[in-house]
Amino acid sequence: MRTTLTLDDDVTALLNKEVRKSGEPFKQVVNRCLRMGLTAPKQPARKPFVVKPINLGLPADYTKVEELLEYLEGPDYR
Numbered sequence: 001m002r003t004t005l006t007l008d009d010d011v012t013a014l015l016n017k018e019v020r021k022s023g024e025p026f027k028q029v030v031n032r033c034l035r036m037g038l039t040a041p042k043q044p045a046r047k048p049f050v051v052k053p054i055n056l057g058l059p060a061d062y063t064k065v066e067e068l069l070e071y072l073e074g075p076d077y078r
Contacts, residue, residue: 018029
């Protein structure tokens with residue numbers, strides 16, 4: 001089958017690199033790469049990573065870092 005296809009510049013560069021490496025004609029490289037992409041096994045969807053927060057028992061609001069350090073490490077934190 002004969003068809004016209006417009007390729008992006010980066011795809012053309014990759015195909016030409018493969019042509020030089022393999023020594024195959026451009027048409028064969030394009031067909032081989034398309035077959036590989038179209039028949040590749042599909043990756044299963046990953047479950048999203050969820051962060052499960054834990055309560056550290058700290059007071060809810062610290063607007064000053066010094067207060068937080070004193071709470072965590074005691075009055076002699078320096």
